Amino acid sequence: MKKILSIITVFASLTFASCEDFLTEEVRGKQNLDTYFSTAEECQAYLTGCYQSITFGDWWQTNTVWLLSEMCSDDAWMGNTSQDQTDYISLAHYRGNGASNGVISNFWQYRYKGIARCNVAIDRIPNAGLEDAALQERLIAEARFLRGYFYFELARNFGGVPLLTHFMMPEEVIGIKRSSLEDTYKFIEDDLKAAAEILPKRSEYAPADLGRATSGAALGLLGKVYLYQEKWQEAHDVLQKLVKESGYSGEDSQTDEYDLLPEFGQVWDCNHDNSIESLFEVQYQYHESLGVGGSLSTVTGARNSGAALGDGWCWCQPTANLEAAYGEDDIRRQWTIISSGCTEIVGETAEDFAKILKDNKGTITDHAKLAEQYGWDPNCLIINPVAHKSGRIIRKYYIPLNDRPENFYQTKSPLNHRILRYADVLLMYAEACNELGDDTHAQAALNKVRNRVNLAPVTSTGTALRDAIRHERRLELAFEQNRLYDIRRWKDDSGTPLIASILGPNGSFVRWNTEEATRDPFEWNNQGEDSNKGISFDVNRDLIFPIPLYEITMSGGSIEQNPGWN
CATH class of the missing domain: 1.25.40.890 (Serine Threonine Protein Phosphatase 5, Tetratricopeptide repeat)
Structure with a gap:
């Protein structure tokens, strides 16, 4: 046979x-x-x-x-x-x-x-x-x-x-x-x-059909498919139909269908599932007895750092390199990463953070010594250094205490998973415009994303604007399944895939994590996962x-x- x-x-x-x-x-x-x-x-x-x-x-x-x-x-x-x-x-x-x-x-x-x-x-x-x-x-x-x-x-x-x-x-x-x-x-x-x-527009669906694929979702994903192939004009023309800043007013315009949420912290909030910013997302209907719902809150949550923090499995932890990339962008950094040494978790009340901290101190051996070792406030949160390569977990997938089901300590949660949202569309449109030499519309789309988190507008053009758009995608879309594919498809000025300058023996990321002047002490002290990740990358x-x-x-x-x- x-x-x-x-x-x-x-x-x-x-x-x-x-x-x-x-x-x-x-x-x-x-x-x-x-x-x-x-x-x-x-x-x-x-x-x-x-x-x-x-x-x-x-x-x-x-x-x-x-x-x-x-x-x-x-x-x-x-x-x-x-x-x-x-x-x-x-x-x-x-x-x-x-x-x-x-x-x-x-x-x-x-x-x-x-x-x-x-x-x-x-x-x-x-x-x-x-x-x-x-x-x-x-x-x-x-x-x-x-x-x-x-x-x-x-x-x-x-x-x-x-x-x-x-x-x-x-x-x-x-x-x-x-x-x-x-x-x-x-x-x-x-x-x-x-x-x-x-497919109907989002606004043409009945409330009972919320979450189904829309024509806007199809256009947004098609724009991404074109972008991955460097079909800049095709990407521009498709995404233009979705972007308010494009000035597009054709019969097939959907520029009134989507917009950014007022606050970045609302984007990955289960109280804002299927928001005006969402083009397409996984619909999770949480049910404790049936064991249905999303899993990423548990899979990426802290392990052995106190049940109140989430009692997770700690797969996929943010790097210190990403955290440093945020620079003065405190809003997105805090809503993307929960770091050891923090004295608050955005979205948690002071009362609920106190509950988490009390449990954390009771769980982490030598909590006070660790805080002293790393120069942290004694009343800080610590993610167990024994079990974690990085002292960080993903805030986007984290469920605050007030939003958790009564029985949270299982592999399911009520948070929908965002597959495509309007900020991604804006940044893809900005990229296509820049590649076509239309820096005015590229700046407008980019700066709309930056304005939400109180960052100064970008006024650069050409290659500098291209690099600003790329950097913005990293900060805005972290842990939304874009980064790897972006650095694979982007080229540097010599035409080499950008990932080859980040990874490999001389890659900037490898050097950052292994050279004493830049490496993160918490990450360096746990070599259960090698700090030279990516050194053997082969383009x-x-x-x-x-x-x-x-x-x-x-x-x-x-x-x-x-x-x-x-």
Whole structure:
């Protein structure tokens, strides 16, 4: 019996029975694919499963690569030094041996499972014959948006991938090859453009449909896809339809649909889920008994530093290098990073911080000695130096005491995950304008983001403005799954990917963390994770992740590995 690759298994293992089932009697407990999709309710219920495919309801299917991308950049350490996290370290430290990595293997598999679900919807819903033809078209467009998003996630992590464009049986997939990156992006573009033409604007949805894909989300993601390919004019023209500062007033304008929230601290606040700033986010309906909700608050929370702080797993910790990059930008620094030595946590009341501090002091051995060692206020918060590479955790994912469910000490929380928001759109538009020589509109979009956090407007032009936009993206969008992909795609003045000047033996990040004059004492004192992270970065290998080895093996060689990976 031939071995077949896992994406074949994905397409054959949907929760439907095939019409070619060897049983003459319908399989009880399963729906028949040929008789499903006969009502609007069935079509909508199936599409809910396509949305659920964004995370598959837990932390290990896709959240892990979201965090891995941060660990592979200059923004985050792997973090957890009390447990073996080899799968993260092998890639985050660029050791060249990640092809058998379980983290990326899961991600690949579950992104294709999501694509399989979307393909069924795209194939079957057109034949549903719903009375509400507009609803039928919208559901297909939602599935195409999600499929485009899933393929984008694969493309920016692995390069060109096998394109499965419709529901396929296992024998149809045998021998499939990878498409080029150009063809993969073309397919994504087609899905997103088709979705944008059909999907309603955010304001046109009923309240009960809040969180569904919108035409604005499709345009925003399409703009990002163009940006990643350096299609500056296409990116500009798409993003212009969303940006107030663009002056665009065409019939397809959505410049009144989105805006920045008044305060940066509101962006990652569960009381501001689906805000005016949100183009698309993961919808989490927390339920303690059913064990549903988001996971990143727990996965990235402090470990062994006091239950009141969150009792987390401490994967993906902010670097001192990122914290230093904020400079005088105190607002975004405090709302992005919680640091050891702090005497408050923004968003916590003084009373609740006192509760956290009391628990923290009772948990951390030699709390007073550590505060003295690092020159901190004795009444400060300390993140356990034994278990953490960095004395920092991510504030964006942190849930304040007042917003926590009664039973918070599990892997679920009520905070939606922001995938695309208006500040990102503004900065992408600024980047496209700058690349096209339109520095006036680039400055306007950039300075709108800066104005929210009380920073002086940027007046520079040309290359200096380009660098200011890049810096702003790091500070504004930290831990929102942008940094690694930005530094991979950006070029320096010589045309070399920017990441090569940050990582590698002479990389600025490596030197910053290993030279005595700049290295952070807390991070240096815990070598459970090496401080020279990135020293073995290879620009000819490490601009994308390896294709999971089992895919190569099970395909019989029809799927080829990325250069430099075994």
